[in-house]
Amino acid sequence: MKTPRRQFLGLSTGLLTGGLISNAIASRVAAQTPGEHPEWANPVHRVANAPSVPKASVPQDEPGKAALRRGLEMARQSLEISRNDVRDYTAILVKREQIGGTVGEHEYMMIKVRNRKVSGGQLIQPFSVYIGFLKPAAVKGREVIYVENRNDGKLVAHEGGFKGRFLPTVNLPVDGMLAMRGQRYPLTEIGVEKMIVKLIERGEKAMRHEDVTCEFRKGAKLKDRVCTVLEVTQPTQRPDAEFYQAQVFMDDQLNMPIRYVAYHWPDQPGGQGEVIEEYNYLNLKINVGLTDADFDPTNKDYNFYS
Template sequence: MKLTHCVTLLTLSAMLASVASAQTREPVYRVGAKVDRATQGESHPLDAALERARHGLQRIRKGDPARNIEPLRDYTCFMFKRERVNGKLNPTNQIFCKIRNEHIDATGRKVPFSVYMYFHGPADVKGRECIYVDGQNNNKLCAHEGGPRGNWLPTVWLKPEGALAMKGQLYPITTAGLENMVLKLIERGTAERKFRPDECQVTFKKGVTINKRPCTLLTVSHPVRRPTYEFSLAEIFIDDELELPVRYVAYDWPKSGEAKGEIQEEYTHVEIKTNVGLKDIDFDPKNPDYNF
């Protein structure tokens, strides 16, 4: 196998340690909350967060011509993913990703949303590969297992939201990538904006680093537990240069005496390389560099 993205687990562990030891150097700037119910046209603590998210979506889809920033057509990255599924927190998945956002190329061709993933860890899934191309292959993903089972299980085509593809996952592969993360943040923020502003606290903190890259930490918290809220605390790390969220962590409500609750879901993207010119072959199971 000629996977050019192969790195040692030691390197991946160093990346993860860098994420875990993010440090802050500047003070927190808190967004004030009103003490009555939010109504249409009324301000809400989430307004500033939604503005940042919409700016990120604009950055992805249209770029910023005034600053010679191109739209985000494609990128590669390492993603560290940890999710609580059916009450159990899964081990951290270490995944190399190739993502191609839907866009119109220079020839006028509509390029579909495309995903390739290679799992570096944990050991029981190391070597797993997945490919999904929107609108192609009957909208199915192509996958083969990693770890010891990868030696004898065949390559399969699965419905992304089917039981087999979703085993041990919170979300289908169709929702992968930074653009989908931003869309999800906008969706959640817009929904929560309808609820009481005095039960929502939003802060921005500069001087945070993820994998040695300067970021701004956005936190959204709900001091009162209600069924309408999906989390007690969410932390969104926005890369200052890319102007995109590169890390998202959501926590459940803490138990008595705890500062934070249990992790619900956690996604960190590092070593992001933008507009690298990914081709159709990068999302083709017949690629000789892959093991389908």
Template sequence: MQFPKQRFPKKRLLVVTLTASAVAVGLLLNAVSSPGRASSEHARPTDLSDSTASNLSESSSAATTRESTLAEVLEIATEARAAMVHQLESYTARFVKQEATDGGQLGEETEIQLKVQTRFRNGTEAGAMRAYLRFTAPDSVRGREVIWAEDLHDGKLLVHEAGLLGLAPIPPLDPNGFLAMRGQRYPISEIGIVRLVEKLIERGQVDLENPDIKVTITPNFLLDEVPGELIQVTRAKPAGTKDDFSLAEIVMDPKRQLILRYRSFGWPKQAGEAAPLQESYTYHDIQTNVGLTDLDFDPTNPEYGFP
């Protein structure tokens, strides 16, 4: 006896695939948007009065901290960006970020292995920005991979989840759309050292003539044993703006003219409380001009796990 032919195997397979993709996207949103348990590490302003602090070199103390101005900070940042145009075509780094939600809840630290091609090519800004991210912490996102390039993949965000979620392809996402932006403070186009120094310039220009701003610079401030300069910008009273802060901290590597860290703290709800962390971005183990190619931003790269 012959059984009737199964007429709809392809359609059923398609339904299963689409369902799996939908589940993957749903879980992706949950993983991205969940702030997780707050982390207290690196969540307090730098205390320069503590001479035992591990990030103060033997030749650096509160006594060496000098007063400065936003004009000087802007000069430092502008010179750093000008140097990047000629010296920073690409880099890799271990990127650690921590952000508070709009409601003020501090999320877990997220750690990412990062590859970036800047827009700078041969002293010009004619190139396209590209980024590859591999998440290594926390456990909820460990193994996630993200690729974004202005000039590749129609400018879409390519995402590959780890584990069983990685078996189902996730459709390319609009980098500025709801799915990609859910739970994120900034779009992926804002990532990177170059944009960090540009935002520093933009914010500094707004407060350039503000009498409520105090600036100090501490030399020989160690970050990963790299001697840097700690710039602290303190605001005497709230400005009422979107990016308002009571304290901003920037760690510069003066030798390479790179920003290694940026942190901003909001305003305590009550007197005597520590200023709450709003955002923290730190670049560890920076390797510059490492010869990244198209393959580094290609999901078919054999070193990546994209399906």
């Protein structure tokens, strides 16, 4: 399956969406964890030891659909929590994507996000994003800011490293050619809440097909966070199917998804498909009190105009 891809100065945005894990693929998950970093090394571990959910806890339903139906319920509850209770958050986003048939290396970025909030039909908090790239060296130091309904709808960005000494800060349309170079999704699609919406959309689509299978695992870990994992497998490669297998890690304490990885159909039966996209939200901290200054390019802690 070839999924449409678009991209930006190297800006790494991404959306997270769903899946569950079995012992047969535990080694694959462990082998494809984000690259080493002194602070965030080996974020996924002990997945193989995650026990299956007891059958009695899964309601009787059509074959293969009970777990997916339950997963959709979890996702809808998570979306309600995000919309009602989550004002803002920070995290280390670790992502990799397949672009032009090639799976890129993991990219690390520090992100700050304020969720869109509406009251009485009025926008009281615009969707806002700050991204500071940490590694690899090719993107380290790059910064990006986007605030809904500001700057004529454009993002503000500058390069890091050696190039950043000579290239100016630029304003770019979020869906323009430069902003989309090397990206699967525009910057406006980044974030946990946007990921949940996509999870629901893809789950509802998968529910239409009889051969889709799902299963749960409890007690998996993403770095130091205990998670419930849902794995969805679509054995038939239909035109509207976006993945062969997808895994979603739902943080048990936060009731929010913090990891999504999807795979292509394998070339051989029982083989391993290539990664399509992978997004990990590490050290997710909710309602930290972000202010307008966190999304201001003139902030002295940033380097947009230095």
